[in-house]
Amino acid sequence: xSVEAANDQGFSLDAYLPYRLSVASNAVxxxxxxxxxxxxSLSIPQWRVICVLAEDGGVTQGQxxxxxxxxxxxxxxxxxxxxxxxxxARTDHQADxxxxxxxxxxxxSSLHAEIAPLALAYEAALISGLAPGxxxxxxxxxxxxQSVAGQLAGDATQA
Amino acid sequence: xSVEAANDQGFSLDAYLPYRLSVASNAVxxxxxxxxxxxxSLSIPQWRVICVLAEDGGVTQGQxxxxxxxxxxxxxxxxxxxxxxxxxARTDHQADxxxxxxxxxxxxSSLHAEIAPLALAYEAALISGLAPGxxxxxxxxxxxxQSVAGQLAGDATQA
DNA sequence: GCCATATAGTATCATATGCAACGATATTCG
DNA sequence: CGAATATCGTTGCATATGATACTATATGGC
Numbered sequence: 001x002s003v004e005a006a007n008d009q010g011f012s013l014d015a016y017l018p019y020r021l022s023v024a025s026n027a028v029x030x031x032x033x034x035x036x037x038x039x040x041s042l043s044i045p046q047w048r049v050i051c052v053l054a055e056d057g058g059v060t061q062g063q064x065x066x067x068x069x070x071x072x073x074x075x076x077x078x079x080x081x082x083x084x085x086x087x088x089a090r091t092d093h094q095a096d097x098x099x100x101x102x103x104x105x106x107x108x109s110s111l112h113a114e115i116a117p118l119a120l121a122y123e124a125a126l127i128s129g130l131a132p133g134x135x136x137x138x139x140x141x142x143x144x145x146q147s148v149a150g151q152l153a154g155d156a157t158q159a
Numbered sequence: 160x161s162v163e164a165a166n167d168q169g170f171s172l173d174a175y176l177p178y179r180l181s182v183a184s185n186a187v188x189x190x191x192x193x194x195x196x197x198x199x200s201l202s203i204p205q206w207r208v209i210c211v212l213a214e215d216g217g218v219t220q221g222q223x224x225x226x227x228x229x230x231x232x233x234x235x236x237x238x239x240x241x242x243x244x245x246x247x248a249r250t251d252h253q254a255d256x257x258x259x260x261x262x263x264x265x266x267x268s269s270l271h272a273e274i275a276p277l278a279l280a281y282e283a284a285l286i287s288g289l290a291p292g293x294x295x296x297x298x299x300x301x302x303x304x305q306s307v308a309g310q311l312a313g314d315a316t317q318a
Numbered sequence: 319g320c321c322a323t324a325t326a327g328t329a330t331c332a333t334a335t336g337c338a339a340c341g342a343t344a345t346t347c348g
Numbered sequence: 349c350g351a352a353t354a355t356c357g358t359t360g361c362a363t364a365t366g367a368t369a370c371t372a373t374a375t376g377g378c
Contacts, residue, residue, distance in 0.1 A: 025184030027308035149186035
């Protein structure tokens with residue numbers, strides 16, 4: 001319909017999966033990030049670190065990096081801020097003097113317990129109206145995209 | 160299994176949709192961004208502007224903002240760089256002195272024609288092994304998540 | 319027609335991100 | 349044991365991003 005464009009060889013931005021994925025992710029991440037920031041003054045990396053510690057107990061920063069795909073610098077800065085706020089505690093690693101073991105303090109643990117229901121409520125709101133099978137498929141497909149992208153990047157991200 | 164953690168009230172980061180979405184999107188965006196940057200010295204915002212112009216012809220920056228969810232500052236900077244490289248041309252808007260109409264130059268158009276197949280090849284690689292119905296559902300679900308997130312943010316993003 | 323307000327686009331600033339370099343400790347190999 | 353190399357975490361830097369303020373123009377009420 002456009003008068004002078006017509007350069008279109010069948011490429012449509014709106015239908016392009018990487019674009020759709022990025023736009024959807026930005027919308028969702030922005031929503032969640034603002035919620036954590038406004039109510040708890042937590043960034044998303046900080047919240048992720050708290051989650052890993054709540055799930056796995058005492059781990060090193062390197063282990064958090066391996067588990068979350070975050071950059072080690074991001075994890076380092078998140079951990080430092082959480083330390084300053086006494087939400088996590090650090091103990092020297094018993095077998096490696098370069099490393100430390102992080103764990104939630106009681107305060108950090110109770111903050112996690114406070115936020116988790118809110119996080120789940122956001123997820124529930126996002127998937128409201130979707131069939132359970134659709135959600136499961138969505139998560140599976142996202143994992144697959146991540147894995148394929150990792151392989152294409154020549155990365156060692158495992159399947 | 161962990162000895163002292165056990166703070167887990169059923170919240171698992173790995174199963175959390177916003178997290179999965181963010182990680183998958185970062186992996187895919189990073190892959191695509193590096194490809195465009197390395198081969199064509201284009202950022203993703205620049206590439207998106209080119210795509211909109213290829214599809215829609217002459218539009219204003221404001222229209223690009225409305226169509227792509229990018230910030231107006233991001234679009235402004237992308238457009239300036241593309242102007243400098245003579246990939247797009249600007250003409251004064253005939254009815255609004257504050258605005259301009261952007262369009263691809265011949266050079267910009269041919270760059271778009273060159274990149275589009277590469278972009279489609281990346282998409283094809285990403286979805287290889289998925290059933291067509293799965294891909295269609297994925298795109299539909301992503302659009303829905305974006306829409307719900309927009310509503311929850313109190314935003315005027317239409318359905 | 320004139321003033322108040324709204325909008326298009328740009329510039330400025332504050333923050334976030336990730337790469338590269340670094341110091342400290344571990345490990346490997348002669 | 350000692351030197352070369354690798355790894356953990358931090359720091360510095362260079363870039364990207366988005367909120368805010370600003371300039372110029374447009375629009376609506378009087």
